């Protein structure tokens with residue numbers, strides 16, 4: 126980048142062309158107050174609080190790029206007076222009586238109030254009342270607290286690609302809307318929660334964190350979502366001295382760019398599945414509780430004539446211990462080999478032009494991959510071709526939609542594709558054959574489960590074998606029903622379900638943020654997930670049991 | 681994006697045609713699309729906005745923002761009956777302009793205006809795709825073909841009469 130010379134506060138400095146005054150000032154450790162600006166969103170200069178003086182003219186520093194001969198003054202009396210006036214207007218335009226606001230304490234407008242020493246309202250407040258939108262499961266929108274910075278609108282479109290939010294009307298009547306001014310809960314909102322994360326005021330808030338604590342009462346822990354193999358980076362706000370999470374934010378410095386999907390943002394906060402709370406074993410009278418030593422003893426007895434099934438919810442450390450204990454009798458309960466290997470990464474997804482998605486609803490699964498693609502489509506920098514015969518929430522977004530059985534004929538019709546990326550999960554043999562023929566295609570495989578790739582690395586393949594005893598370790602019990610009928614079945618799993626009582630020994634294991642460990646994400650990169658919570662139940666650490674089994678065996 | 685609840689009719693064919701031409705441009709103009717749509721439908725109902733959203737791949741919220749920003753755009757029908765006179769080539773050649781002039785005088789309003797009793801809005805469009813019936817006008821969703829100025833006037837008279845009956 127070319128360097129140019131400008132003056133800031135009378136001092137000559139060398140700065141990079143293309144940067145804004147605000148960015149340059151930040152690098153020089155000079156403070157300029159901001160409100161609507163929020164990197165990595167494109168600046169839009171709507172709040173005016175960041176204004177500075179350049180040769181007698183006011184400019185907003187967040188939108189103005191440095192140019193030769195600039196003579197920028199950051200806080201002349203005129204600048205300070207104008208900023209004060211702007212802040213007064215912001216406070217009087219809507220309801221900013223902080224005392225009754227959920228955001229109080231964490232609000233950026235309130236912080237500016239303190240920074241500027243605002244001690245009274247200069248003008249009469251505007252009394253118009255807007256209806257609060259409480260229709261969404263997780264999110265509340267209160268237009269009365271909105272400063273119209275449009276961070277939410279920009280985040281929902283530029284970053285998350287969902288394009289749900291917009292604004293309506295003009296001037297002082299402007300409000301943030303979802304779709305065509307429908308309640309958020311009835312809109313096309315995917316509950317990714319990014320708008321909540323970026324809103325500087327109490328206008329968009331998270332229902333779950335209401336009254337649970339301000340940022341200052343929480344500790345921030347960086348971890349990862351393990352609901353799918355994208356493995357998004359998260360920043361978790363855990364209440365200090367307690368065992369619960371106040372809110373989950375996306376990590377802007379990770380590959381997911383701060384974006385999460387509904388699962389990553391809210392699944393851990395709204396636990397819906399009921400948990401298996403203690404270990405139990407079946408005898409003639411039904412189930413009875415069993416302790417650690419009992420578990421070890423039973424497994425040790427049954428080990429000889431057993432096969433072990435696992436699923437892709439297990440972490441690498443657990444898988445390698447399982448292999449150590451059970452050797453080559455470990456299988457994946459589910460199909461886990463890619464029909465066609467990936468040859469591109471998440472970064473390639475972000476920069477590609479043409480996407481061909483086959484039979485997977487990216488809004489529901491692998492949500493953040495869906496975001497990366499949707500934002501390209503809406504900014505007209507990409508095209509989406511969808512092959513799916515089922516309901517798919519991307520159908521209206523896609524440029525072309527075909528049924529899954531039209532794969533061959535559909536691809537025939539699309540001649541001008543620019544090294545498209547094929548995105549898929551399952552493929553039939555025929556589909557695999559059709560796709561493999563084309564040299565121009567790039568492939569992005571979405572593993573079935575979070576650590577499907579980890580299973581392959583440990584050489585654990587899908588295979589069903591009869592055995593006297595069956596041990597299953599994982600979350601997805603679907604495939605177990607049919608094969609476990611006549612065997613003594615030991616199940617390590619976090620959840621309590623109806624079907625679970627058919628099995629013989631049930632061992633509850635840790636789940637979600639109670640677990641730590643590593644897994645391979647879609648790119649085949651190792652993600653190290655940090656533990657955040659302690660289990661509230663009498664669950665067992667899988668690794669401790671496996672290590673004990675190794676010890677007992679070697680005696 | 682929402683699923684649009686569209687009841688197909690010639691108006692949509694006309695809009696589809698306009699959008700197809702617009703879409704040839706690199707960045708199709710949303711405002712132009714909305715103008716066309718309002719020309720065809722007389723106002724901008726939600727289904728139409730939804731239709732444009734899907735066709736042009738512009739988010740609904742953005743479209744709604746533009747529509748509510750400019751006072752020119754209407755999201756409510758202006759009058760009970762929207763008279764749309766086709767000025768497409770076939771209709772024009774067959775004299776639709778005379779029909780327009782006659783109705784404009786009869787109703788005492790100009791194109792785009794609504795009668796004082798809020799019964800009729802006069803509007804024009806470019807080709808409904810039923811040129812065989814030229815000259816053609818649509819009143820709300822009903823198509824009237826082979827018009828002459830007098831025939832058009834008597835159709836309007838008929839609407840008035842029915843309206844008086846139901847009210848009286």
Ligand code: SF4
Nearest residue numbers: 281314315317318320
């Ligand atoms: S939760 Fe996500 S999709 Fe819904 S409005 Fe907010 S940013 Fe948009």
Ligand code: SF4
Nearest residue numbers: 271272274275277324
């Ligand atoms: S809702 Fe929040 S983020 Fe959106 S414009 Fe209002 S204050 Fe800004």
Ligand code: SF4
Nearest residue numbers: 350353356357386389
């Ligand atoms: S995309 Fe996957 S990893 Fe990311 S938040 Fe959603 S479920 Fe979690």
Ligand code: FES
Nearest residue numbers: 161170172173187
């Ligand atoms: S921060 Fe620059 S105008 Fe809002």
Ligand code: FES
Nearest residue numbers: 766768771808811
């Ligand atoms: S020109 Fe009038 S219907 Fe085609």
